[in-house]
Amino acid sequence: MKTPKRVQPLVDEGLIDEVLRQLMSGKEATVYVVRCGEEIRCAKVYKEASQRSFKQAISYQEGRKVKNSRQARAMEKGTRYGRKMQEEVWQNAEVDALYRLAAAGVRVPRPYICFEGVLLMDLVTDAGGNAAPRLNDVVLTEALALDYHAQLLKQVVLMLCAGVIHGDLSEYNILVDEHGPVIIDLPQAVDAAGNTSAEMMLERDVANLANYFSQFAPQLASSQYGKEIWKLYVAGLLQPDSILTGRVKLDHRPADVGAVMREMEIARREAEDERSRFQQHGI
Template sequence: MKTPKRIQPLVEEGLVDDVLRQLMSGKEATVYVVRCGEEIRCAKVYKEANQRSFHQAASYQEGRKVKNSRQARAMEKGTRYGRKMQEEAWQNAEVDALYRLAAAGVRVPKPYICFEGVLLMDLVTDAAGNAAPRLNDVELSEAQALDYHAQLLQQVVLMLCAGVIHGDLSEFNILVDAEGPVIIDLPQAIDAASNTEAAVLLERDVANLASYFGRFAPQLNHTQYGKEMWALYTAGLLRTDTALTGRVAAEKRPANVGAVLHEIQLARREEEDRQRSQQEM
């Protein structure tokens, strides 16, 4: 196929030899199957901010550190340069998370380089060598659902022990290769220790898993693995081999009004950023 404009710089640099086909297009990026020498990999081309349908960037950017003080100030002010830096930080977050998680034993694609807004990484394949299907496209028995759910809970525990929370985990960003589930799409990954939304995002990730697999194994629908993980993590008791029960003691503390107001503030800030971006286009 014709080389997409965004991948052309990788071809010119000798990082990609041929673009074979488009694999998928999502809310954050379009993914292509590419040939790099004798290897078949995939190239994830990130969409521009005004083309993405992922609208919760403010929650995910909290706690991300920028070494350059000028860049940090520009990002805070929302200048054109600052938005460019935010885009680079958004993309680099996935590369950093992939390296960090792979080192922790989490099943994620191996990254190679992020160049000009294109992430080059391993192509996840099934037993026949074809591109692995998304979890959402795989028919499951009750036994398979319970097995995959257990595998993914272990992956989430490994991630949390490494200080990372996916932030948008669902059946749509999990692939199934010959050995089981592989977690993908991590530009919204957050640092568990520095983001005030960490508990909420972790519990939502785990609840999404229970909701999906609960279609095949209803006994998962009322589990509370996310709350249990977070309670163990904040107490310093979570280990990679911790046996989870899916149950937690009833919460007796009053509602956290401050957390609710913080969420409203983040949503308002993001809407202001969106409107400012539209005005400057």
């Protein structure tokens, strides 16, 4: 097929030899199957912000780092340069998450390079070498649903142990190869320790999995894996091989409001000190 304009720079640089076909077009990107020497990979071409239906909500951007204070100010003001920086941060979030998660043993496509808004990575395939189907296109039995759900919970735990939360996990951004589920689409991934919405996003991701698989395995509908995983995480007890039950014992003790307020005041002062250091050193 004709080489898309956005992919041409990678062809010119010798990173891609041929664009074979378009694989899919989604809310944030268009993906092409490409040939790189003897390897078949995929090129994810990010859409411009104005064309995406998935917006860069503040809750996703929180905790993401930029190179210097000038970039941070420009992004805050929404200048042309700031918008360009926002796009780079948005795209780099997926690349960084893929490298980080692949190193942690999470089943994600292996990334190679992100160049001019195009991410080159492995093509996930089925046993026949064809592009792997999305989870929502796979016919499931109760046994297979329980198996895939357990595999994905393990992936969620591995991700959280690596400090990453997907943030938009569902049956639409999970592929199924010959070995099981593979997690994709991570530009909205958040840092678990640096985002105040992390708990909500983790529980929502896990609830999405339970809601989908409960169509085939109804016993999953009442599970509380999200709350259980987060409780272990904040207690410093979450391990890649943690045994999960899907049940959480409720704590009926009255909350220590005074302690909570003191922790909030400490966090506020630390944030102010950090902000002052950034302003003083221009970083």
